[in-house]
Amino acid sequence: MAKQISKTAVFTALAMIFSYIEAVIPFNFGIPGVKIGIANIVIVTALYRFGVKEAVGISFIRVFLIGLLFGNIVSLVYSFSGAVLSLIGMIICKKLKLSIIGVSAVGGVLHNTGQLSAALIILQSTAVTYYLPVLLVSGLITGILIGIVARQTNKILKKFNF
Amino acid sequence: MKKVLALTFILIIFLTGCSFGSYSYSDSFFAMDTYMSVTANGANAQSAVKKAKKQILKLENLLSAHKEKSEVYRLNKNGSGKLSNDTIKVIKNALKFSRLTNGAFNPAMLPVTKLWGFPDKKYRVPKKSEIENALKLAKPEKIYVNKDEVTLNLKGEEIDLGAIAKGYTSSKIIEIFKREGIESGIVNLGGNVQTLGTKPDGSLWTVAIENPDKNSGYLGQLKIKDKAVVTSGGYERNFTKNGKTYHHILNPENGYPAESGLSSVTVVSRDGMLSDALSTSLFVMGKNGAEKFYKESEKDFDIILYTDGGKLTVSQGIADSFNSQLDFDIVKKD
Amino acid sequence: MNKRDFIAIGIVIILSALGFLFLNFNLKNDAQGGETVKISVGSDIYGTYPLNENKEIKINTKNGFNTVVIENGSVFVKDADCRDKYCVKQGKIRNGSIICLPHRLVIEIESNDKSIDAVAG
Incomplete structure (x- = not known):
C-alpha cells in the first residue's frame, strides 16, 4: 500500500514536471491551445501500470496544482474539463480492450474537445468553433504519439518491476 | 514500429502544414491614444502580430507629441x-x-x-x-x-504628427507582415484601417464607414484589398461650450475648427500615410475643394465625402465596390 | 493499433464534432436577434450582451467604474468616473464603438453576420 502511494506520488511529481517543462518551453505550434501535452504520457502510463483510481488522482492533482501555480481560474476550468472528458473516454476505451495507442488517441481528442467546450460555454462565443477541426486533428496526433511513448515506458517499467 | 513512427511524423508535417495555412492570429490593445487591433492570417501569424505590436509601441514612443x-x-x-x-x-x-x-x-x-x-x-x-x-x-x-x-x-x-502617424504605422505593419511571409491581414488603428491581400478564403475585405451620427447605420460598406481606408470627421473629438460644438480638426488658415460643410471624409489608397494625411486635409478643404483636389491630383486615391446635410459623394474608382443604403453621387476625374 | 482502435477513434471524433455543433447551435439561438454588444476591459472580454435586450451593466475596472446601458437597440454610457467623461458624451450608438481610454474600456457593437471586418472612422 505504502509502496503504491509513493509510486503514485512519483508519477504525480513527474506529471507536474512535464507540465512545467511545457509551460516554460512551449512547443509552439503557432496555435493557441495546441500543446503536445507530454504530462499525458504519465497519465496514460499510470492508467496501465496502476489503474483507474491512481490515474484519475494523478490527473486531478496535476491539473489543480498547475492551475494554481501557473494559471488562473479560467485556465483551471479549461484544463479540468479536458482532463475529465479525456479520462472518462480513456477508461471506457481501456475496458473495451483497445490498444494503449488507441486509448491514448481517444484521450488526446477528448482532452481538446473538453477544453474547447469549456471555452465555448465560458466565452459565450461561437468564434472558437473555428478551432475545432485543428484541435481534433492535433489531439489525435499528439494522442497517438503519447500512446507510443507510454507503451514503451510501460514495457520498461515492467522490466524494472516498478 | 518504425513504420508507424515514420507515418505519424509524415502525418504531422502534412496535417499541421494544412492547418497553418488557415490559421489566424489577432491582438487588440491600447496605444497612440486609441484602441487598436491587428490581425494576420498565415503560418507566421502570431510572430507577425507580436512584431507589429512592438513596432506600434516603438513608433508611439518616437512620434507622439x-x-x-x-x-x-x-x-x-x-x-x-x-x-x-x-x-x-x-x-x-x-x-x-x-x-x-x-x-x-x-x-x-x-x-x-x-x-x-x-x-x-x-x-x-x-x-x-x-x-x-x-x-x-x-x-x-x-x-x-x-x-x-x-x-x-x-x-x-x-x-x-498625429494626423499622419497612424497612417505611417499601419503601412509599416503591412511591411512587417509581408516580411514575415503573411499574405492576408488587417489592421485597425482606432479607425485607420489598412488591409493586406484578401481574406484567407480569397474574398475581399469589408470595411464599414462610420456614420458621424452614431445612432444610425453605417454610411456604407467598402469591398477592398491591399488598401488603406481612413475616415476623418469633426465627430471624432469635440466639445460643446455655450451650445456650440467645437471639433478637433482646425483650419490652418484661421485656427478655428474647420467649418467646411463636410461631416466626414474617407480616403482610400494603397498608402496608409497618404490616406491619413489626405482625409484630414480634404476635410478642411470642404466638398468643392476636396472634389477639385481629387480631380486635379496625380496621386492615386479615392474619396467618400459626407456633408453636414447628409449628402454622400463617392469617387469613381471605388463607386463599384461601395455599397450603401443611402443614395450617393459619383465624382469622376476629368 | 487494430481495427477496434480506429473505429473507437472515429466514433470519438464524430461525437466530438456533433456535440460541439450542438452546443454551438444552441448558443447561436441564444444570441439571436441581429447584433450583440461586446464589452472588454484591456484585452479581456468582460461580457457580450444582446443589443435588443434592455440592460444596465455596472463595470468596475481597476481604473474606475462605467455604467453601460443597453436600451431599445442602442448602447450608451450613463455614468463614469473618468476624467474627461468622453464615453458619456458620445451618447447613444447603434454601430461602431464607444471607447473609454482612461479605463481601457471598449464597447463594440458586433453584427452577428460577421460580414464586416473593420470600421473606418
Whole structure:
C-alpha cells in the first residue's frame, strides 16, 4: 500500500514536471491551445501500470496544482474539463480492450474537445468553433504519439518491476 | 514500429502544414491614444502580430507629441535635434503633404490645438488674439530637415504628427507582415484601417464607414484589398461650450475648427500615410475643394465625402465596390 | 493499433464534432436577434450582451467604474468616473464603438453576420 502511494506520488511529481517543462518551453505550434501535452504520457502510463483510481488522482492533482501555480481560474476550468472528458473516454476505451495507442488517441481528442467546450460555454462565443477541426486533428496526433511513448515506458517499467 | 513512427511524423508535417495555412492570429490593445487591433492570417501569424505590436509601441514612443521622452516631444522642447530614421521619414512626408495640399495639411498647428485644449482635454475657446499669435508659429515652411537633423526655425514652433502617424504605422505593419511571409491581414488603428491581400478564403475585405451620427447605420460598406481606408470627421473629438460644438480638426488658415460643410471624409489608397494625411486635409478643404483636389491630383486615391446635410459623394474608382443604403453621387476625374 | 482502435477513434471524433455543433447551435439561438454588444476591459472580454435586450451593466475596472446601458437597440454610457467623461458624451450608438481610454474600456457593437471586418472612422 505504502509502496503504491509513493509510486503514485512519483508519477504525480513527474506529471507536474512535464507540465512545467511545457509551460516554460512551449512547443509552439503557432496555435493557441495546441500543446503536445507530454504530462499525458504519465497519465496514460499510470492508467496501465496502476489503474483507474491512481490515474484519475494523478490527473486531478496535476491539473489543480498547475492551475494554481501557473494559471488562473479560467485556465483551471479549461484544463479540468479536458482532463475529465479525456479520462472518462480513456477508461471506457481501456475496458473495451483497445490498444494503449488507441486509448491514448481517444484521450488526446477528448482532452481538446473538453477544453474547447469549456471555452465555448465560458466565452459565450461561437468564434472558437473555428478551432475545432485543428484541435481534433492535433489531439489525435499528439494522442497517438503519447500512446507510443507510454507503451514503451510501460514495457520498461515492467522490466524494472516498478 | 518504425513504420508507424515514420507515418505519424509524415502525418504531422502534412496535417499541421494544412492547418497553418488557415490559421489566424489577432491582438487588440491600447496605444497612440486609441484602441487598436491587428490581425494576420498565415503560418507566421502570431510572430507577425507580436512584431507589429512592438513596432506600434516603438513608433508611439518616437512620434507622439504628448509623450515626454518621445523624439517629437524633445524636438518641440529643444527646437532642433537629431532624430531616428522613422521620425525623419514621417516629418519629411508631413512637409510634403503640406505642400501638396497647399497648407490644408499642417503639421505645425500644435500651438493652436493646445490653446483649444485638445491634447490634454482641458477644453476652452481661446481668444481671437491668442489664436492669431499661435498661428504665426504654425509655419511648416520654417521646418528644416537636413539628413537626420530637424530644426524648427521659429521660437516656440511645435510639430504634431498625429494626423499622419497612424497612417505611417499601419503601412509599416503591412511591411512587417509581408516580411514575415503573411499574405492576408488587417489592421485597425482606432479607425485607420489598412488591409493586406484578401481574406484567407480569397474574398475581399469589408470595411464599414462610420456614420458621424452614431445612432444610425453605417454610411456604407467598402469591398477592398491591399488598401488603406481612413475616415476623418469633426465627430471624432469635440466639445460643446455655450451650445456650440467645437471639433478637433482646425483650419490652418484661421485656427478655428474647420467649418467646411463636410461631416466626414474617407480616403482610400494603397498608402496608409497618404490616406491619413489626405482625409484630414480634404476635410478642411470642404466638398468643392476636396472634389477639385481629387480631380486635379496625380496621386492615386479615392474619396467618400459626407456633408453636414447628409449628402454622400463617392469617387469613381471605388463607386463599384461601395455599397450603401443611402443614395450617393459619383465624382469622376476629368 | 487494430481495427477496434480506429473505429473507437472515429466514433470519438464524430461525437466530438456533433456535440460541439450542438452546443454551438444552441448558443447561436441564444444570441439571436441581429447584433450583440461586446464589452472588454484591456484585452479581456468582460461580457457580450444582446443589443435588443434592455440592460444596465455596472463595470468596475481597476481604473474606475462605467455604467453601460443597453436600451431599445442602442448602447450608451450613463455614468463614469473618468476624467474627461468622453464615453458619456458620445451618447447613444447603434454601430461602431464607444471607447473609454482612461479605463481601457471598449464597447463594440458586433453584427452577428460577421460580414464586416473593420470600421473606418
